[in-house]
Amino acid sequence: xxxxxxxxxxxxxxxxxxxxxxxxxxxxxxxxxxxxxxxxxxxxxxxxxxxxxxxxxxxxxxxxxxxxxxxxxxxxxxxxxxxxxxxxxxxxxxxxxxxxxxxxxxxxxxxxxxxxxxxxxxxxxxxxxxxxxxxxxxxxxxxxxxxxxxxxxxxxxxxxxxxxxxxxxxxxxxxxxxxxxxxxxxxxxxxxxxxxxxxxxxxxxxxxxxxxxxxxxxxxxxxxxxxxxxxxxxxxxxxxxxxxxxxxxxxxxxxxxxxxxxxxxxxxxxxxxxxxxxxxxxxxxxxxxxxxxx
Amino acid sequence: xxxxxxxxxxxxxxxxxxxxxxxxxxxxxxxxxxxxxxxxxxxxxxxxxxxxxxxxxxxxxxxxxxxxxxxxxxxxxxxxxxxxxxxxxxxxxxxxxxxxxxxxxxxxxxxxxxxxxxxxxxxxxxxxxxxxxxxxxxxxxxxxxxxxxxxxxxxxxxxxxxxxxxxxxxxxxxxxxxxxxxxxxxxxxxxxxxxxxxxxxxxxxxxxxxxxxxxxxxxxxxxxxxxxxxxxxxxxxxxxxxxxxxxxxxxxxxxxxxxxxxxxxxxxxxxxxxxxxxxxxxxxxxxxxxxxxx
Numbered sequence: 295x296x297x298x299x300x301x302x303x304x305x306x307x308x309x310x311x312x313x314x315x316x317x318x319x320x321x322x323x324x325x326x327x328x329x330x331x332x333x334x335x336x337x338x339x340x341x342x343x344x345x346x347x348x349x350x351x352x353x354x355x356x357x358x359x360x361x362x363x364x365x366x367x368x369x370x371x372x373x374x375x376x377x378x379x380x381x382x383x384x385x386x387x388x389x390x391x392x393x394x395x396x397x398x399x400x401x402x403x404x405x406x407x408x409x410x411x412x413x414x415x416x417x418x419x420x421x422x423x424x425x426x427x428x429x430x431x432x433x434x435x436x437x438x439x440x441x442x443x444x445x446x447x448x449x450x451x452x453x454x455x456x457x458x459x460x461x462x463x464x465x466x467x468x469x470x471x472x473x474x475x476x477x478x479x480x481x482x483x484x485x486x487x488x489x490x491x492x493x494x495x496x497x498x499x500x501x502x503x504x505x506x507x508x509x510x511x512x513x514x515x516x517x518x519x520x521x522x523x524x525x526x527x528x529x530x531x532x533x534x535x536x537x538x539x540x541x542x543x544x545x546x547x548x549x550x551x552x553x554x555x556x557x558x559x560x561x562x563x564x565x566x567x568x569x570x571x572x573x574x575x576x577x578x579x580x581x582x583x584x585x586x587x588x
Numbered sequence: 589x590x591x592x593x594x595x596x597x598x599x600x601x602x603x604x605x606x607x608x609x610x611x612x613x614x615x616x617x618x619x620x621x622x623x624x625x626x627x628x629x630x631x632x633x634x635x636x637x638x639x640x641x642x643x644x645x646x647x648x649x650x651x652x653x654x655x656x657x658x659x660x661x662x663x664x665x666x667x668x669x670x671x672x673x674x675x676x677x678x679x680x681x682x683x684x685x686x687x688x689x690x691x692x693x694x695x696x697x698x699x700x701x702x703x704x705x706x707x708x709x710x711x712x713x714x715x716x717x718x719x720x721x722x723x724x725x726x727x728x729x730x731x732x733x734x735x736x737x738x739x740x741x742x743x744x745x746x747x748x749x750x751x752x753x754x755x756x757x758x759x760x761x762x763x764x765x766x767x768x769x770x771x772x773x774x775x776x777x778x779x780x781x782x783x784x785x786x787x788x789x790x791x792x793x794x795x796x797x798x799x800x801x802x803x804x805x806x807x808x809x810x811x812x813x814x815x816x817x818x819x820x821x822x823x824x825x826x827x828x829x830x831x832x833x834x835x836x837x838x839x840x841x842x843x844x845x846x847x848x849x850x851x852x853x854x855x856x857x858x859x860x861x862x863x864x865x866x867x868x869x870x871x872x873x874x875x876x877x878x879x880x881x882x
Binding site: 312313314315316317318319320321322325369373376378379395396397398399401402404405406408409410412413415416417419420423424426427430431434435437438439440441442444445447448449450451452461 | 606607608609610611612613614615616619663667670672673689690691692693695696698699700702703704706707709710711713714717718720721724725728729731732733734735736738739741742743744745746755
């Protein structure tokens with residue numbers, strides 16, 4: 295079974311547990327709306343790729359880690375879209391959860407997805423209890439305080455002059471990529487630490503790419519409105535470095551990520567994944583402009 | 589060390605980890621505001637009392653379970669107070685988190701508290717990895733979907749005619765009490781199941797008491813505005829049964845909770861705790877009216 299099929303199956307299994315009969319039906323539907331249809335699933339694919347590179351010996355644990363990472367990513371998007379943050383009407387080309395189900399269910403669906411992520415790890419890694427604690431540690435650190443994605447979002451509530459852009463981006467996006475890579479390793483019984491740098495670089499690259507797309511892409515390429523970072527006065531690589539400076543930074547980060555793959559069986563496949571992701575993340579309109587300028 | 593001191597110490601340790609240097613300072617402060625100064629801490633006290641009754645042999649695991657339950661309770665209050673739910677300005681006699689720190693930090697503080705609860709369990713039960721999975725299972729089921737407190741809150745987003753009051757109350761409050769009792773047992777290496785009924789009855793009693801206080805207490809007794817269930821059209825034992833019917837129901841539930849204590853060393857102490865809680869939960873103004881009427 296290919297990686298994406300494994301991820302979709304693990305996510306469906308987790309959500310079917312959460313949406314069981316007897317619960318409030320609209321909450322289950324709001325959670326599903328947040329997770330399906332799928333986005334790029336780049337974080338869980340990274341998790342499974344690292345698990346495979348480390349000689350995966352417990353596919354249930356790897357699937358659980360990958361699904362948990364994606365559930366947490368989806369939860370963060372649901373809360374990030376709320377009126378008190380981005381007030382985004384559209385996500386992945388469809389109404390955001392609060393637009394489709396109302397603000398209360400969007401708050402609760404996000405909460406329940408966070409819980410579901412930890413339940414999924416507990417169930418999936420149950421056969422290897424000694425991996426469970428380290429997995430929870432890696433994943434928990436990536437989403438809470440002081441340095442997880444909730445903290446990254448919270449930097450937007452600090453006085454702008456006190457916010458370090460690198461710190462903010464590492465917390466907001468990089469850390470969940472780092473956790474995806476480390477959790478993949480831990481799920482396979484390997485050390486997580488050596489995989490942190492790869493994830494961090496890839497995560498920072500992804501955030502820079504997102505900033506570029508926000509500043510420079512056509513709305514129909516994104517599935518959500520463009521230009522919101524500037525409109526909301528948020529820190530952005532594209533406003534800090536300019537679009538072409540940000541493109542240079544993205545290319546450097548992708549190269550650093552490829553260089554950070556530790557020696558392992560699956561190194562070549564991993565580098566290939568990084569290369570294709572970096573290409574995919576560049577907006578087509580920018581790529582076209584680059585071709586026209588050449 | 590008495591139970592409340594243990595709980596406060598465990599909560600302080602958890603929050604000091606989350607508020608570590610390098611994180612966004614206001615998020616750490618918002619999380620502290622949500623947890624301190626303390627409320628009644630009735631759920632973690634129940635957890636520790638059950639652990640003791642089961643012959644507690646791993647105080648770190650029991651402390652972690654108790655702290656996690658309280659962190660989740662505090663998280664639910666922060667989100668429950670948000671403008672899109674109760675829009676409550678006051679909690680425990682002080683500004684609610686969103687009034688003190690703004691709505692974005694209230695959403696994020698709640699999220700980070702949920703994560704911190706699971707991190708706290710992972711750390712505290714690390715020395716007993718075989719208890720870790722069952723502890724996570726018990727606690728996770730009590731807060732997520734389909735039947736945890738997020739689900740309980742989500743019932744308020746379903747058409748009122750489809751909502752069963754007992755189901756709603758069990759999810760909204762009872763289940764976290766059940767989890768507190770069961771987690772106490774599991775942290776001590778005992779089976780959680782036999783302790784569920786005790787927690788459920790106590791939790792339902794607590795919700796009925798809250799409904800009575802909302803309908804009948806003087807505002808200064810509550811530390812928050814009264815009459816909100818009626819104002820918000822929410823299901824309430826006091827509106828369903830009338831205040832005196834709800835008082836009768838509360839007394840019956842407290843008696844059922846006492847009868848549900850499984851045979852164990854600490855049964856007498858547990859029953860004493862239940863008796864004193866039931867007394868404490870009755871608003872003083874109602875108790876005075878009952879005396880005047882006698």
